[in-house]
Amino acid sequence: MTTVSERQWCAVRHSLRTSAERFAELVRAAPSPAAMVTAEWSVAEMTAHVAAIASMYSGRLANRGAAPPGSPMAGLVPTVTVDTVAEYNEATLRQFTERRPEVLTNQLLTDVDDILRFAELLPADLPVPWLGDARLPVAGVLAHMLNELLVHGHDIGTALRLPWTIPTTDAALFVDLFLFNVLASPGRLVPSATQYPDRMVSVELLSKHTRPAKVVLHQRKVSVEPPDGQCDVRLRFDPPGLDLMLFGRLSRARAALTGKVLVTGRRPWLLPGFLRVVRLPTNSVPRGHSE
Numbered sequence: 001m002t003t004v005s006e007r008q009w010c011a012v013r014h015s016l017r018t019s020a021e022r023f024a025e026l027v028r029a030a031p032s033p034a035a036m037v038t039a040e041w042s043v044a045e046m047t048a049h050v051a052a053i054a055s056m057y058s059g060r061l062a063n064r065g066a067a068p069p070g071s072p073m074a075g076l077v078p079t080v081t082v083d084t085v086a087e088y089n090e091a092t093l094r095q096f097t098e099r100r101p102e103v104l105t106n107q108l109l110t111d112v113d114d115i116l117r118f119a120e121l122l123p124a125d126l127p128v129p130w131l132g133d134a135r136l137p138v139a140g141v142l143a144h145m146l147n148e149l150l151v152h153g154h155d156i157g158t159a160l161r162l163p164w165t166i167p168t169t170d171a172a173l174f175v176d177l178f179l180f181n182v183l184a185s186p187g188r189l190v191p192s193a194t195q196y197p198d199r200m201v202s203v204e205l206l207s208k209h210t211r212p213a214k215v216v217l218h219q220r221k222v223s224v225e226p227p228d229g230q231c232d233v234r235l236r237f238d239p240p241g242l243d244l245m246l247f248g249r250l251s252r253a254r255a256a257l258t259g260k261v262l263v264t265g266r267r268p269w270l271l272p273g274f275l276r277v278v279r280l281p282t283n284s285v286p287r288g289h290s291e
C-alpha cells in the first residue's frame with residue numbers, strides 16, 4: 001500500500017463530508033423517490049445502496065477495520081469478485097430495507113459523521129479488509145465511500161437532469177488512495193486474471209493531478225509499480241473522466257474523443273484486453289445516459 005500524505009488525509013475527509021451533504025441535497029431535490037435511475041434501481045433504492053455502504057464502513061471503522069460481530073453480510077465480503085458485486089449489492093439491499101429518502105439521507109449523514117470520527121482515531125494507512133479479500137488503507141476506504149457518492153450522484157443527476165459535478169480533486173483522491181491501493185492488493189477481486197496469458201502487459205497511468213504509477217499484469221497477477229519509462233501503454237487521463245470510464249458511465253470511445261483519456265505507447269492495442277482483466281465492477285448506467 002502507498003503512503004498517505006497528510007494533505008491527502010485532510011482532503012479526503014473534507015471531501016467526504018461535503019460530498020455527503022451534496023448527495024443528500026440531490027436526493028431531496030428528486031421529484032419522486034420512485035423515479036428510476038437505472039433499469040433496476042429507483043432514486044430510493046440507489047440512495048439505500050449508498051447509505052448501506054456508509055453503514056457498513058461506519059461499523060468496520062468502529063471495529064478497527066474488522067467486520068462487527070453478528071454482521072449479516074460479513075461472510076460474503078471475502079468471496080466477492082468484480083463479477084459478483086451486483087449479487088452482493090442486491091443481497092445488501094434485501095438486508096437494508098429502508099426506502100424513505102428523508103430517513104435514508106439523515107442516516108447517511110450520521111454514518112458519514114461516524115466514519116470521519118472513527119477514522120480520526122486510526123492511522124490513515126492502517127490496512128482494512130475489503131471486498132474479495134483485497135486490502136485498503138483507512139484513507140482508501142474513505143476514498144471509496146467518497147466515490148460512491150460521486151458516481152451515484154452522477155447517476156441520479158444524469159437520469160433526472162439535476163445538476164451534479166465530480167470535482168477533479170475528488171476524483172484524483174479516488175485514483176491515488178483507492179484505485180492504486182486496491183490494484184496493489186486485489187485479493188480475489190479480479191478472478192479472471194487467472195485466465196490471462198502469461199505474457200506481461202504494463203500500463204502507465206499519468207495525470208497532473210495524481211501520482212504516476214505503472215500497473216502490471218504478469219504471470220496472472222496484478223501489481224502497481226513506480227513508472228520507469230518502460231511500458232506497453234501510456235494512458236494520460238483527466239481523473240473524473242477516468243473514473244466514469246472505469247465504472248462504465250463513459251464509453252472508452254467518448255472518453256478518447258473528448259480528451260478525457262489519451263492512449264499512447266509502444267503497444268497501445270493491448271489496452272482493451274488489459275482492461276477486460278484489470279477492471280472495476282460496473283452497475284447499470286442511468287436512464288437517459290448519453291455518454
